[in-house]
Amino acid sequence: MDTKSSVLISLVCSVILFSSIAYALTTTILSQKKTVTVHDYSLSMNLSSIDIGINETLTISGQLIMNGQGIGSKIIQLFANNTNVDSTTTDVNGFYAFTWSSPTVGATELYTKAEW
Numbered sequence: 001m002d003t004k005s006s007v008l009i010s011l012v013c014s015v016i017l018f019s020s021i022a023y024a025l026t027t028t029i030l031s032q033k034k035t036v037t038v039h040d041y042s043l044s045m046n047l048s049s050i051d052i053g054i055n056e057t058l059t060i061s062g063q064l065i066m067n068g069q070g071i072g073s074k075i076i077q078l079f080a081n082n083t084n085v086d087s088t089t090t091d092v093n094g095f096y097a098f099t100w101s102s103p104t105v106g107a108t109e110l111y112t113k114a115e116w
Contacts, residue, residue: 039066043076045112054105061097063090064114070094075115080108 041064048059060078064071070093078086078098090096102108 040068041066041114043112043114045110047110052102054103055101057099057101059097059099060110060112061095062112064094064096077113077115079111079113082109 043064044062046061048061052058062076064074064076070090072090072092072094074090074094076088076090076096077084078088078100080100080102085100086098088096088098096112100110
């Protein structure tokens with residue numbers, strides 16, 4: 001191999017190596033890491049009865065739990081047939097309670113939703 005060929009091959013290898021390093025630096029500068037924490041949440045709901053008359057009261061209670069511990073000071077919303085009818089805040093141990101009465105005859109779907 002003559003000297004010109006050797007210099008040319010060396011120059012091409014240097015350019016390829018430089019290009020690879022520049023790409024790696026650019027990728028490192030632009031990359032970001034984010035940590036996602038996954039929690040185990042649960043929201044229980046208990047009813048004092050499943051059969052009441054018009055204007056009779058029903059107690060709805062439960063607890064908001066994260067990773068086995070009650071969560072205090074969180075808003076719990078009560079929905080009746082997909083309409084938000086009341087809200088309350090959990091106590092220091094995550095417990096909440098509502099008193100509700102049905103204004104009409106018929107089945108009503110009740111559910112609670114935690115918000116924070």
